Amino acid sequence: ADENGYIVKATNEDSKSSDNDLVIAIEGSVSSMDPANIPDTNAISATRGVYETLVSFDDNQELVGKLAESWEISDDSLTYTFKLRQGVKFQDGTDFNAAAFKANYDRVVDKDNNLRQRRTFIIANADGSETSRVESIETPDDYTVVIKLAKAWAPFINRLTQFCMISPAALEEYGNDIMNHPCGTGPYVCTEWEEGDHTSFARNEEYWGEKPGVDTVTIREVPEAGARTAMLQTGEADFIYPTPSDQIEAIKGTDDVNILTADSNIMRYVTLNMDLEQLSDVKVRQAMNYAIDKDAYIQLMYSGYGKPATSVVPSIIGGYEEQEAYTYDVEKAKELMKEAGYEDGFKLTLWGDNTTQEIKGMTFISQQLAQIGIEVEVQPMEPATVGDKIYVDKDEAEINMWYVNWSASDFTMDGSLRSLLYSSMCPPTSANTAYFNDADFDKDLDEGLATANEEEQAKYYGDAQKIAWEACPWLFLGNDQIIYSTKSYLSGVYVSPDGAFNFANATLAQ
Amino acid sequence: MAEKLLEVKNLRTEFKRDKTWVTAVNNVSFSIQPGEILGLVGESGCGKSVTSLSVMGLLARNSKISNGEILLNGKDLLKEDKKGMRKIRGREVAMIFQEPMNSLNPCMRIEKQLTEAILLHNNFSKEEAHNRAFEVLKSVGIPEPDMTLKSYPHQLSGGMCQRVMIAMAMSCEPELLIADEPTTALDVTIQAQILELMEEIRAKKNTGILMITHDLGVVAEMCSRVVVMYAGRIVEEAPVHDLFADPKHPYTQGLIGSVPKLGSGVESLPSIPGSVPDLSVMPKGCKFAPRCKYATDICHLQEPELVSINEAGTRKCRCHLLNKSGKEA
Amino acid sequence: MSEPLLSVKNMKKTFQANGGMFSKKKLVHAVNDVSFDIYPGETFSLVGESGCGKSTTGKLIDHLIIPDSGEIWFEGKEISKLTEKEMRSLRSDIQMVFQDPYGSLNPRMKVQDLIGEPLLIHTNMSAGERLKKVHELLGTVGLSPSHGERYPHEFSGGQRQRIGIARALTVQPKLIIADEPVSALDVSIQAQVLNLLQQLQKDFNLTYLFISHDLSVVEMISDRIGVMYLGTIVETAPKKELYANPRHPYTRALLSAVPIPDPDLTKERITLKGDLPSPSNPPSGCLFHTRCPHCTEKCKTQVPTPVEIAPGHIVKCHYPELTE
Amino acid sequence: MGRYLGKRLVSTIPLLLVISFVVFMFIHMIPGDPARLIAGQDATKEDVAVVREQLGLDEPLLVQYGQYMKGLFTGDLGNSIKNGKTVAETIAPRLKPTIMLTFSSMIWAAIIGIAIGIIAAVFHGRILDYVGMVIAIAGISVPSFWLGLELIQLFSVGLGWLPTSGLETWKSYILPSLTMGAGIMAVLARFSRSSMLETMREDYVRTARAKGLSESLVVMRHAFKNSLIEIVTVAGLQIGGLLSGSVMAETVFSIPGLGRLLVDSIQLRDYKVVQALLLFFATEYILINLVVDVLYGVINPRVRYE
Amino acid sequence: MADKNTTSTINLAAAEELPKAQSKFKEFVKKFMKRKTAVISLAFIVFIILMAIIGPYVVPYDPQAPDYTAMMQGPSAAHIWGTNEYGQDVFSRLMVGTRLSLTCALTATIIGTALGVVLGLIAGFYGGIIDSLIMRCCDVLFAFPDILLAIAVVAIIGQGMVNVMIAVAVFTVPSFARIIRSATISVKQAPYVEVARSLGCSNMRILFVHIFPGTIQSMIVNFTMRVGTAILAASSLSFLGFGANVTEPDWGSMLSTGRNYLNTAPHMVLFPGILIFLTVLAFNLLGDGLRDTLDPKMN
Numbered sequence A: 001a002d003e004n005g006y007i008v009k010a011t012n013e014d015s016k017s018s019d020n021d022l023v024i025a026i027e028g029s030v031s032s033m034d035p036a037n038i039p040d041t042n043a044i045s046a047t048r049g050v051y052e053t054l055v056s057f058d059d060n061q062e063l064v065g066k067l068a069e070s071w072e073i074s075d076d077s078l079t080y081t082f083k084l085r086q087g088v089k090f091q092d093g094t095d096f097n098a099a100a101f102k103a104n105y106d107r108v109v110d111k112d113n114n115l116r117q118r119r120t121f122i123i124a125n126a127d128g129s130e131t132s133r134v135e136s137i138e139t140p141d142d143y144t145v146v147i148k149l150a151k152a153w154a155p156f157i158n159r160l161t162q163f164c165m166i167s168p169a170a171l172e173e174y175g176n177d178i179m180n181h182p183c184g185t186g187p188y189v190c191t192e193w194e195e196g197d198h199t200s201f202a203r204n205e206e207y208w209g210e211k212p213g214v215d216t217v218t219i220r221e222v223p224e225a226g227a228r229t230a231m232l233q234t235g236e237a238d239f240i241y242p243t244p245s246d247q248i249e250a251i252k253g254t255d256d257v258n259i260l261t262a263d264s265n266i267m268r269y270v271t272l273n274m275d276l277e278q279l280s281d282v283k284v285r286q287a288m289n290y291a292i293d294k295d296a297y298i299q300l301m302y303s304g305y306g307k308p309a310t311s312v313v314p315s316i317i318g319g320y321e322e323q324e325a326y327t328y329d330v331e332k333a334k335e336l337m338k339e340a341g342y343e344d345g346f347k348l349t350l351w352g353d354n355t356t357q358e359i360k361g362m363t364f365i366s367q368q369l370a371q372i373g374i375e376v377e378v379q380p381m382e383p384a385t386v387g388d389k390i391y392v393d394k395d396e397a398e399i400n401m402w403y404v405n406w407s408a409s410d411f412t413m414d415g416s417l418r419s420l421l422y423s424s425m426c427p428p429t430s431a432n433t434a435y436f437n438d439a440d441f442d443k444d445l446d447e448g449l450a451t452a453n454e455e456e457q458a459k460y461y462g463d464a465q466k467i468a469w470e471a472c473p474w475l476f477l478g479n480d481q482i483i484y485s486t487k488s489y490l491s492g493v494y495v496s497p498d499g500a501f502n503f504a505n506a507t508l509a510q
Numbered sequence B: 001m002a003e004k005l006l007e008v009k010n011l012r013t014e015f016k017r018d019k020t021w022v023t024a025v026n027n028v029s030f031s032i033q034p035g036e037i038l039g040l041v042g043e044s045g046c047g048k049s050v051t052s053l054s055v056m057g058l059l060a061r062n063s064k065i066s067n068g069e070i071l072l073n074g075k076d077l078l079k080e081d082k083k084g085m086r087k088i089r090g091r092e093v094a095m096i097f098q099e100p101m102n103s104l105n106p107c108m109r110i111e112k113q114l115t116e117a118i119l120l121h122n123n124f125s126k127e128e129a130h131n132r133a134f135e136v137l138k139s140v141g142i143p144e145p146d147m148t149l150k151s152y153p154h155q156l157s158g159g160m161c162q163r164v165m166i167a168m169a170m171s172c173e174p175e176l177l178i179a180d181e182p183t184t185a186l187d188v189t190i191q192a193q194i195l196e197l198m199e200e201i202r203a204k205k206n207t208g209i210l211m212i213t214h215d216l217g218v219v220a221e222m223c224s225r226v227v228v229m230y231a232g233r234i235v236e237e238a239p240v241h242d243l244f245a246d247p248k249h250p251y252t253q254g255l256i257g258s259v260p261k262l263g264s265g266v267e268s269l270p271s272i273p274g275s276v277p278d279l280s281v282m283p284k285g286c287k288f289a290p291r292c293k294y295a296t297d298i299c300h301l302q303e304p305e306l307v308s309i310n311e312a313g314t315r316k317c318r319c320h321l322l323n324k325s326g327k328e329a
Numbered sequence C: 001m002s003e004p005l006l007s008v009k010n011m012k013k014t015f016q017a018n019g020g021m022f023s024k025k026k027l028v029h030a031v032n033d034v035s036f037d038i039y040p041g042e043t044f045s046l047v048g049e050s051g052c053g054k055s056t057t058g059k060l061i062d063h064l065i066i067p068d069s070g071e072i073w074f075e076g077k078e079i080s081k082l083t084e085k086e087m088r089s090l091r092s093d094i095q096m097v098f099q100d101p102y103g104s105l106n107p108r109m110k111v112q113d114l115i116g117e118p119l120l121i122h123t124n125m126s127a128g129e130r131l132k133k134v135h136e137l138l139g140t141v142g143l144s145p146s147h148g149e150r151y152p153h154e155f156s157g158g159q160r161q162r163i164g165i166a167r168a169l170t171v172q173p174k175l176i177i178a179d180e181p182v183s184a185l186d187v188s189i190q191a192q193v194l195n196l197l198q199q200l201q202k203d204f205n206l207t208y209l210f211i212s213h214d215l216s217v218v219e220m221i222s223d224r225i226g227v228m229y230l231g232t233i234v235e236t237a238p239k240k241e242l243y244a245n246p247r248h249p250y251t252r253a254l255l256s257a258v259p260i261p262d263p264d265l266t267k268e269r270i271t272l273k274g275d276l277p278s279p280s281n282p283p284s285g286c287l288f289h290t291r292c293p294h295c296t297e298k299c300k301t302q303v304p305t306p307v308e309i310a311p312g313h314i315v316k317c318h319y320p321e322l323t324e
Numbered sequence D: 001m002g003r004y005l006g007k008r009l010v011s012t013i014p015l016l017l018v019i020s021f022v023v024f025m026f027i028h029m030i031p032g033d034p035a036r037l038i039a040g041q042d043a044t045k046e047d048v049a050v051v052r053e054q055l056g057l058d059e060p061l062l063v064q065y066g067q068y069m070k071g072l073f074t075g076d077l078g079n080s081i082k083n084g085k086t087v088a089e090t091i092a093p094r095l096k097p098t099i100m101l102t103f104s105s106m107i108w109a110a111i112i113g114i115a116i117g118i119i120a121a122v123f124h125g126r127i128l129d130y131v132g133m134v135i136a137i138a139g140i141s142v143p144s145f146w147l148g149l150e151l152i153q154l155f156s157v158g159l160g161w162l163p164t165s166g167l168e169t170w171k172s173y174i175l176p177s178l179t180m181g182a183g184i185m186a187v188l189a190r191f192s193r194s195s196m197l198e199t200m201r202e203d204y205v206r207t208a209r210a211k212g213l214s215e216s217l218v219v220m221r222h223a224f225k226n227s228l229i230e231i232v233t234v235a236g237l238q239i240g241g242l243l244s245g246s247v248m249a250e251t252v253f254s255i256p257g258l259g260r261l262l263v264d265s266i267q268l269r270d271y272k273v274v275q276a277l278l279l280f281f282a283t284e285y286i287l288i289n290l291v292v293d294v295l296y297g298v299i300n301p302r303v304r305y306e
Numbered sequence E: 001m002a003d004k005n006t007t008s009t010i011n012l013a014a015a016e017e018l019p020k021a022q023s024k025f026k027e028f029v030k031k032f033m034k035r036k037t038a039v040i041s042l043a044f045i046v047f048i049i050l051m052a053i054i055g056p057y058v059v060p061y062d063p064q065a066p067d068y069t070a071m072m073q074g075p076s077a078a079h080i081w082g083t084n085e086y087g088q089d090v091f092s093r094l095m096v097g098t099r100l101s102l103t104c105a106l107t108a109t110i111i112g113t114a115l116g117v118v119l120g121l122i123a124g125f126y127g128g129i130i131d132s133l134i135m136r137c138c139d140v141l142f143a144f145p146d147i148l149l150a151i152a153v154v155a156i157i158g159q160g161m162v163n164v165m166i167a168v169a170v171f172t173v174p175s176f177a178r179i180i181r182s183a184t185i186s187v188k189q190a191p192y193v194e195v196a197r198s199l200g201c202s203n204m205r206i207l208f209v210h211i212f213p214g215t216i217q218s219m220i221v222n223f224t225m226r227v228g229t230a231i232l233a234a235s236s237l238s239f240l241g242f243g244a245n246v247t248e249p250d251w252g253s254m255l256s257t258g259r260n261y262l263n264t265a266p267h268m269v270l271f272p273g274i275l276i277f278l279t280v281l282a283f284n285l286l287g288d289g290l291r292d293t294l295d296p297k298m299n
């Protein structure tokens, strides 16, 4: 890919669209249109057509104001004050204001509503009780919102990029059926949501900001990669996402198609159960990291569209610091194995999801580790089954290795590491499946969380990364890139690093 | 003698079995006059049905007629094309079969099955065809033709089905009726009814009937002349009285002898030893020789010819012993 | 006369016949109040038209089906209510020969295994002894031991029927139920088998229940005859008596309907009207009244009782004296 | 007829009850915790517990079954765990595509399959027979997803004649129905051929020929009508198999149908949706078989009347 | 002319020449050999089975050895059917994959057949309530689309070859039970079964000596066809992500993985596809051939 992210740049730059209707073909489904109850990134993407948040990430991953014109965070990282944009109207004609924010907050934290987003604001405790992160919300005037946290919590502002504003009037009318009657402040009005097939939008003519260039947008759900590619080639779709790297060759022949990449926040790795006798020795774990040809991995899995991992988190995460690479070196790996007393290797099982892509990755790992005498049995399972086997009490744990990936949708270091490596987060509590237990690391994470000061955070988080990197609780594989393809006459649609696509500014050249 | 309605000359019909052709009917000749009932008798597998199907042009696909002529009113049926044959079938020659229950389409009402042929061969309206169907059913002695027309075959008894079959065959007033074992599947009391009916039809319409059967009793009651077949060949032909009074061929003798006669009071029967030879392993000489108690060397070596054995030429027989001595065995 | 070997008393059997898809099920009265005796060494024949219940009677006696009511005494023992297990030991005394020589031999078994099967079940003979016995029997029915190695499909109909007979003979039964053993055979073969049956009866002192629809065959082989119509026996008589002096109008019609292979013999034929009534809906009164040329009002309403008009000659008719 | 239908329908109720119970137990026996799936990998044990309680999955299994049955009789099938939609809402929009697809593929498969079968039987032993049977057996031998993908390559990408996905116009039904119907077409072709060969040997066909009917009339009016009796039965059985075919076609051609919904729901352990779907399929299967039986009676007078 | 033989009226047929005694098997073989397509199919299947046995020892490449320098190459002299995404030799993998695919399909079908046959025999023979019970159970199984049943089974007991086998076996059972039941019922009505009862055979003897052999024909025929179905089912399961998908090669997973490279490396789909197609075809043709050979009416 070139510096602008083009893998393939259309040779035919002057092609024109035959209509002003944008069709986006995606792999998964838009499984929800209630922004407070979102199961996946496709739903995030789709709801962002209709709904907006106070703050959001721009295409450079910088926080910018959206429905908030400005905001301030107090030095103790406890008080957040937002100045709201004025003159914004919901699609049902009602005003957006501080009361609307409050109404949305109240809805989300109401236990009876049973919404996924509730966890952003409420912590469930082991004894069944609950603690609220937010101590109070005040609205000194119609366009000011003051939020006081009970305890400093650095990711809070990032989390607000997920908190969409729904018209309180519509909420009043439809309650939780709001998903079938979306009503926000966004650039599009949702005209139809047929889960499993398509979601359609029309331009919101009353939009407060710059109005989109296209008349309508249709998100089509096309699970088969080949079919998506075919749609792009035939012009049935203007934008397809994701484009598996295997399809690139196929698309290249079409002269009016751009294939683009973007860095992602996805971390690909294999957890190593450090409680396991063979894996308890750091030398073994390092040997395994040395034994894996990360470049070949990226080549095989992503046709080269990715980077070998350079830390425990992708570079796009705030506080990222590059670590010294475990360069592919089978000899060194063998040496380390020998030192650890495992010259003749041993056997392990590798768990993972049962998709073709995951199996391919697991197969690769097993091929690589075979070089240093570790015989890996690949055991693909349904995601639900994997979950069942992972989240068991410590003494029942059967896990050896788990081929998995992680993306922190809030782009914070804490979101990236806490549930995966914090000592108290071992299953069944959460997903520390390496059973990594390092007091210094824990301390670094806690300190980093308690401050909103970036410099301080950088210090703690840099340290944490170093500890984890050297201890090798995982096989660090890589960070793949997002690949998507568009017709050259389409502009303004892109995929952000969290995997959500953004079509607010779509324009089709006529 | 009147002119011949049907004349079969040197008919030879073969079947393909395992890539080789076997002859099921060999050099068969006979004729039928209008209003005559000719009996064709012989044991199972001797080629009676194949002969009749050859006349109808309804042989299975793995067959061919390799020799002979079949003249119907002087017209050679073997020279007719498919379309021509279709016009003749049902219209000039009709046929009824052994299993009346299976010979009617189980999914079609009797009316449809009857009118089908009527409409095909006549320029009738549906109404006329219906009336005609009603009439023929009545003429074959069905008590409630209206009910029967509306019925499906399985709702009728075997005897009724055979009446319907006869009605169907007679519906276009054919000149020749081929009845392939028309009563074998029926009970004696019903058989009696059907035979009576056929005799009636013959008398009224002067229809020539080829009556195929293996029941010598039926032959004795119905036919005026008889052709006896064995292993695909005619072994004897004679007027019915002569045949029963004085059978010439050893097979005919055996056949007549082995039938128990009602009221004869015999306790045991003479029988023909052995069984009919298989088509593909036919003996070389006289086909009956292996079972014949009179067989001599020549019988095993050379097949005898079918020759006239009386002045009038009404009797024919195929036997070496007769030829040589000129008298009966 | 001696004690009967087999005695059937008022036996009845109805079947559930499938009705149409959209209609009710029906009851078929297959055997309706049948009684007769068979004495040792004799041949008792049942004649009648198709569906009149002959085979059912045979199967009831052979305990292949269980009668609804009535008794079956065999050698002084009531056998109709025995269980299948209790019956098994009796099976060597009663054997059956079936109509269909093609279907009644298991096509997947060698002839010697077929014939030897009853021995396997009923005796403790070793395989060698069994084979010896089988060869002996093959000889008895006019086949050679080498035939034992073959499969049924390699035999002609008459030969198969011989195999069936040999099998029935293996365990030296006292009674053989022969259900239309020759009706599937060609005349020339039929004579062979009939002769064989008679020869065997002499040689082994067998008792036959001979079932047939062919009056001329029955005449040849039987000592006494029962004529069945619609599930009941309408007339029972010694052979000579029956053929010389048939008393039931049905018997007379039946006899007159048989075609005689003699063109010179012209006889008066009684043609019956109509068809056999359906056994699921039998006529009231005398079962034969719908087709009887002498039917009266009484026949339509009253069931006739059997009367013995001569020694051993029993008729079920209101007017047994009537002649044509 | 009405009585017969009534009886048959009533007798399906216990069967459905058994099926509902089996399905319920079956589904809950499958390992995998929907609460965990919803809460996400990083959720804590406590978070998961909250979700589980909200879904009512913390009750004993039999209590859950009781509630489910209660809901079933009051017409409340519960809610999907994915997005809180009611099960009815979830399933309803998926019905049409699957049913349309099932029917369109059934129809073409039946027409073509039976036609091939008849032609092959009529030309028994000749070249047309072989060609017909090769087509038929090919239909059973090709993995359906493979066929689907190759069809897309050929007709959509290569020739550009037909759309690759979706169900907007009649054109979009062509490829998926071809994919789905291929197997059934093959089975029907083979079956109608052998059934036709059998009926063509029947005596009444010979009778029809003896009447002087033309060969086409003999075949269609006499032989085919009788073969149809058996063909209908086989066709009915095939419909059950069609639904699994629909999973493939729906996946390859991006059709939002019941098959895909079921696979997705199983993977998500969306119990309520899976239960409802399986019950729906079972009912459909039973009803189709009932229709087939009735049809069988209508075609076959021997069954209809005594 | 004098009678040569007038003595006995029982005329012994012993002297009569029967057609040459032929074992049923030989006759069957003779008839079968005439069906060219079936013979070719059988030869192909034998070849495939042979590959399953000796494949691993004769193929040109180690099917497991990756070669990242030769990824997704088209057919060439070095790799006659090209290489896959790991640079493994497609030909070698397919040949070795024969073992897994065939074992899976055959075992699954055998298990399913065995169960189905026993159930079908019992249902058909005893009839009544037992029959209803068994057939209703089969109806329940039938009512679920088979692939979904398989998914459920795999979901319950996990993924892997054995489980795919069990899954495929499970949905083989009801169809076999049905077929064997109707075969049993029709054989049960054969006169020779009644004869067996009249001879005093026990139920078990009747069932296994007289009835069971009569159903073998439909069993064999359906078995061959079901093997084809099983191969397809296993690959369909792979496609949906429930396959045997382990590192060892099998046709189904090769085909379903290959579909991702339809444009760039069509040979990765083509060859497994063709091989599956041919094998299933061969089994079906063999089934057809057997049916025709075993069907007395066809001769």
Ligand SMILES: Nc1ncnc2c1ncn2[C@@H]1O[C@H](COP(=O)(O)OP(=O)(O)OP(=O)(O)O)[C@@H](O)[C@H]1O
Pocket: B015, B016, B017, B024, B042, B043, B044, B045, B046, B047, B048, B049, B050, B051, B060, B062, B063, B214, B279
């Ligand atoms: N389609 C056929 N293919 C091969 N052989 C046949 C065919 N039809 C008849 N044959 C053979 O031709 C011979 C004569 O058969 P045909 O049906 O004429 O006998 P038949 O005298 O009518 O006997 P039956 O009294 O049993 O009806 C038999 O050996 C039979 O096997």
Ligand SMILES: Nc1ncnc2c1ncn2[C@@H]1O[C@H](COP(=O)(O)OP(=O)(O)OP(=O)(O)O)[C@@H](O)[C@H]1O
Pocket: C015, C016, C017, C028, C029, C030, C031, C048, C049, C050, C051, C052, C053, C054, C055, C056, C057, C213, C279
């Ligand atoms: N298992 C059965 N179920 C229902 N009806 C039966 C059954 N067996 C016999 N029947 C009926 O009982 C009646 C008598 O049958 P049976 O077989 O005894 O007649 P048959 O005199 O032997 O006739 P045939 O000469 O045709 O053999 C027939 O109407 C028949 O349809």
Ligand SMILES: [Mg+2]
Pocket: B048, B049, B050, B180
């Ligand atoms: Mg014939």
Ligand SMILES: [Mg+2]
Pocket: C054, C055, C056, C179, C180
């Ligand atoms: Mg009978």
